[in-house]
Amino acid sequence: MGLTQSIKINENDNVAITVNAISAGTMIREDITANQDIPQGHKIALCDIPEGETIVRYGVPIGYAQQKINKGDWINEHMITLPNPPSLDEMKFAVNLVTDLPEPPKKTFMGFPNSDGGYAGTRNILGIVTTVQCVTGILNNAVKKIKEELLPKYPNVDDVVAINHAYGCGVAINAPEAKIPIRMLHNIVKHPNFGGETMVISLGCEKLTLEMLLDEEDITHENVVVFQNVKGHDAIMAEILAKAETKLKKLNVRTRVELPLSKLLVGMQCGGSDAFSGVTANPAAGYAADMLVQAGATVMFSEVTEVRDGVHIIGERCINDEVGKKLIAEMKWYDQYLENGQVDRSANPTPGNKKGGLSNIVEKAMGSIAKSGRSPIVEVLSPGERPTKKGMIFAATPASDFVCGSCQLSSGMTLEVFMTGCGTPYGLALAPVIKVCSRNDMKDMWQDLIDINAGPIVTGAATIEDIGTLLFNEMIDVASGHKQCLAEKYGLHNDFTLFNPAPIT
Amino acid sequence: MGLTQSIKINENDNVAITVNAISAGTMIREDITANQDIPQGHKIALCDIPEGETIVRYGVPIGYAQQKINKGDWINEHMITLPNPPSLDEMKFAVNLVTDLPEPPKKTFMGFPNSDGGYAGTRNILGIVTTVQCVTGILNNAVKKIKEELLPKYPNVDDVVAINHAYGCGVAINAPEAKIPIRMLHNIVKHPNFGGETMVISLGCEKLTLEMLLDEEDITHENVVVFQNVKGHDAIMAEILAKAETKLKKLNVRTRVELPLSKLLVGMQCGGSDAFSGVTANPAAGYAADMLVQAGATVMFSEVTEVRDGVHIIGERCINDEVGKKLIAEMKWYDQYLENGQVDRSANPTPGNKKGGLSNIVEKAMGSIAKSGRSPIVEVLSPGERPTKKGMIFAATPASDFVCGSCQLSSGMTLEVFMTGCGTPYGLALAPVIKVCSRNDMKDMWQDLIDINAGPIVTGAATIEDIGTLLFNEMIDVASGHKQCLAEKYGLHNDFTLFNPAPIT
Numbered sequence A, B: 001m002g003l004t005q006s007i008k009i010n011e012n013d014n015v016a017i018t019v020n021a022i023s024a025g026t027m028i029r030e031d032i033t034a035n036q037d038i039p040q041g042h043k044i045a046l047c048d049i050p051e052g053e054t055i056v057r058y059g060v061p062i063g064y065a066q067q068k069i070n071k072g073d074w075i076n077e078h079m080i081t082l083p084n085p086p087s088l089d090e091m092k093f094a095v096n097l098v099t100d101l102p103e104p105p106k107k108t109f110m111g112f113p114n115s116d117g118g119y120a121g122t123r124n125i126l127g128i129v130t131t132v133q134c135v136t137g138i139l140n141n142a143v144k145k146i147k148e149e150l151l152p153k154y155p156n157v158d159d160v161v162a163i164n165h166a167y168g169c170g171v172a173i174n175a176p177e178a179k180i181p182i183r184m185l186h187n188i189v190k191h192p193n194f195g196g197e198t199m200v201i202s203l204g205c206e207k208l209t210l211e212m213l214l215d216e217e218d219i220t221h222e223n224v225v226v227f228q229n230v231k232g233h234d235a236i237m238a239e240i241l242a243k244a245e246t247k248l249k250k251l252n253v254r255t256r257v258e259l260p261l262s263k264l265l266v267g268m269q270c271g272g273s274d275a276f277s278g279v280t281a282n283p284a285a286g287y288a289a290d291m292l293v294q295a296g297a298t299v300m301f302s303e304v305t306e307v308r309d310g311v312h313i314i315g316e317r318c319i320n321d322e323v324g325k326k327l328i329a330e331m332k333w334y335d336q337y338l339e340n341g342q343v344d345r346s347a348n349p350t351p352g353n354k355k356g357g358l359s360n361i362v363e364k365a366m367g368s369i370a371k372s373g374r375s376p377i378v379e380v381l382s383p384g385e386r387p388t389k390k391g392m393i394f395a396a397t398p399a400s401d402f403v404c405g406s407c408q409l410s411s412g413m414t415l416e417v418f419m420t421g422c423g424t425p426y427g428l429a430l431a432p433v434i435k436v437c438s439r440n441d442m443k444d445m446w447q448d449l450i451d452i453n454a455g456p457i458v459t460g461a462a463t464i465e466d467i468g469t470l471l472f473n474e475m476i477d478v479a480s481g482h483k484q485c486l487a488e489k490y491g492l493h494n495d496f497t498l499f500n501p502a503p504i505t
């Protein structure tokens, strides 16, 4: 009995979500009894809602009643009409710039400084970037050999990673949108975890030329292997191994030093969200993000289709018109991209989201943007662009976990925080990923896959601030190499996945 | 000196290609002297060609002179205006159905029969298909363990392969074009090399549900692992290994038997083509294809953007209007797809193609379609569809080597023949790939990566029929497991790459 049976977020809400599965007839609040069995995390009507009336959660309209809804009814996705997305032509910028951010418990971390003066590394990795998928077969075998035979000789190097992808040839390289995958590859070469050591594998006849991938001064004999210039398989293998060893020697002298958090670039995203994500994990991440920003760090949040319905809220946090206009441009680009594919933002929610109680994209969006906290938004990035400002940044990317993570890596992310409701073993080869779940029973199910449990917020056993601070400290520990996240412990690596909106030829 | 300095293909041609690099002043034919240095494989004018006049190779117009061209001039890509593509609205079908195909030296091979009565396997593989990229990290580690700990116990099984991909979630699953990646995944589960053993790894909350991937009767506890139903990392690993072992036991009893070639499904494609590809490797492959068809086998050729400019020639070979109309539909779909991306078929040729003497897509196309030989075309497939007819089939796919190969695998291909000019180490995990090069110096450079050299055709040391017969015999040997191709020997595996023309969300 009692109030922990359901969670109402905003005083204007006319729905609450159930903390656990509830049987018909259960009293969930003083004057409200469930009229049907209601699954965990799903919505219950707190009052009668006439047909066509607004359904309010997070204090915002998440849709309209398709039929009369009675107090105590379970409200599922089929009972809600999706509202129109917020207009992009009537946005207000810079009207909600908060300054009262929470004080961080620490302001430094132990990172690998980079000589370019940019963000520091959180790991020390030999990254081998490819121009084209053609080289993947030989390169993968070479990397296996490098890890077995060479890497043990260089104990300060954490890993050797081939950045394979399906781009580079058989693509419309001059299509307008080809700039996105090309930018992603160009920028991944300079990832802060690679320590400025460039190693690129090329076939020789591909469309994505070395000149498109590298700055001119980086196209050197030491940095590049071109298969078609080498006399056969065994010679190619030998050349890759020899060049890798030269790079490993250099990387092996990198050492961690205490650095201000202004040298840390964190990415945030969510995947497999449920109705608790927006109440527990994402707000806790938002609190941690606010502390990072207060400490001078840079934090990116992303996932355009999950921001689209809260764009008016994000717009108000943009520090000026220039930032706001780029936000609109990215949103409009995505609206058009989806329209070209004959879909719209309603294509985002998954069966898992819906089973978890998220009826539509508006409800999902309001939970998703909670991970960005309250800080002013200082910059908006196109997919894979590198930040030029420090603070909270909206990095426009698809919501697809792999594409989002890869875009954030291309932007230079060295640590990701990933919120999940249903659970995912997601991990990246190029940066550690801390996974935060939204519910106690998720953590119970996957003890060895979920790093941080935000579930205690549901029951009142912890506050958003408690879990946010816990997460902040975990981020510093993992970034500093004092601790491995669970995805690292098990070596869970999702593919580097380019965003290519241009045609394949 | 003499006639082997240049190759003229059709008596109507007003250009020839150079057999080797030629210096200015060299006499290449009785009355023709090179006016400039000409790279190997590039075109030389056999007569004066006034501005605007047609340039003819393969007996077809490959474009128009942008300026006056003198007899003996080097003709490069900047001197040729691309003609309009053949109209798709004035096609003639079934007017060139040949019956005089070459007799094959053999009509059987040693394959693994399948109980569904369909195509036989050429290899015996445990294929583990994923619904979504989320599962990749754990699955890759599991496959490593399976190969180390279990596979050695089952010596009749050739390999264990995870079919990872970037699809499954974070995609517009209801977009019209989503049917292509979904079909590819649905069909890859039933690949002939998997022996009817289905093993699928799912997360649990993804958009691509088990119901979309599998037939209802295949969704069983034995066939499927759903991560979100299993209690954590170690338990998931244990369940994958246990289910894999059950499958390995069953696969281990498969044996090769002598089968008619009607049980063999071969795919053909080319990549990194040069001006010799259309003179040597592709025509030899076409001759071998004709022998396969004559023996009752099924042969697919693909690469829409490389067929587009020869579509009128292909159309005449379609056995009836129904097949022809599907050909047009696939071509129109691709024209529109490219137009949506603000490009056209001219986006196909690569820097390598151009360096190799292929000035534009028309010239490339005429060489590319040579690999289909002369047989009647009995069926046209949409990307990833499975054939219902035996004989020569046009399987519409992108020309991208990885996407084309993956589409052909989804169509059930168990052996691929791959023609190359510049050279690629291309290989597939699910089927052997025989690589055929177009030039002697390519084979000299990559002795250990090129299976068959069609270069002797250039110098007259071998005929198209000689190399075609050699290739036919190699195909039978490799399909029968009597021989490994070089990509297999070194374990060169390119990624399974889905064709997804629909948006990412």
Ligand SMILES: [Ca+2]
Binding pocket: A269, A270, A271, A272, A273, A303, A306, A368, A399
């Ligand atoms: Ca998300």
Ligand SMILES: [Ca+2]
Binding pocket: A269, A270, A271, A303, A399, A400, A401, A404
């Ligand atoms: Ca996501």
Ligand SMILES: [Ca+2]
Binding pocket: B154, B155, B156, B157, B158
């Ligand atoms: Ca074996």
Ligand SMILES: [Ca+2]
Binding pocket: B269, B270, B271, B272, B273, B303, B306, B368, B399
């Ligand atoms: Ca080709």
Ligand SMILES: [Ca+2]
Binding pocket: B269, B270, B271, B303, B399, B400, B401, B404
């Ligand atoms: Ca190709």
